[in-house]
Amino acid sequence: MPRAELLEAVKGAHGIVCMLSDKIDKEVIEAAGPNLKCISTLSVGFNHIDVDECKTRGIKIGNTPGVLTNATADLALSLLLATCRLIPQAVHEAKNGGWGTWKPMWLCGTELAGKTVGIVGMGRIGSAVAKRLRAFEIGRLLYSGRSEKPNAKELQAEFVDVDTLLREADIVVATCALAPETTNIFNADAFKKMKNTAILVNAARGACVDQDALVEALKAGEIKAAGLDVTTPEPLPTDHELFKLPNCVILPHIGSATDECRSIMAVMTAENCVKGISGEDMPAQVC
């Protein structure tokens, strides 16, 4: 919904159902006025909502954790494989006459078996990615985050600091929440620490990556390739430098986009809102 329409439409509302693309800040909350009891977002991430402002005013926030874990992990794996195996480039070549005679070293990518993979943010989605990666017979699995995870042992994952993860991983996957400590975590310094052959996959939030630094790192060969399901801004302008780089695969934020998942998310978002309006606990309440 365009911002001006949103500011108008929320006036007097008891509940707001929003998308991750709607910035629900103090201005929107004030435009809604004193009736507002809850905000329910059709997403697991809630960095677009001013949580402190909601806490101060006693406004509940609901989100959709758990139900999108499998869909988002599947997509992260798809993006990882698409980036490692140059799939968009290969599809383009096949369609556009680039497919000449079979050439032994043409469109050669990176394979997963034996590789060290680093997951930044081993929450629900990170763990689901880790489980899937084991089927590809990867070597070491590293993870970093706020704390060690009880399920790490079963995933044979080693808890390391971010610097170690950046230095040692062949493939780095971001599945962390956007927080002050993860904002721009992939910056110029990080790309310098990463291997020149490393691949970065971002299934978290665009703001985890310093995009200008990423463009430079991809151009200079500081890292090999990047796969992004999230960017800043969204949509990313079609003339953006990242779209010009053959070693960057960009998807339009489709992590949870399956028929199954979005239907369940929609119901959960509605339930959160209805419960929030009636003053009851939400099925999935952030605060």
Ligand SMILES: O=CC(=O)O
């Ligand atoms: O990015 C998707 C979500 O937060 O649900």
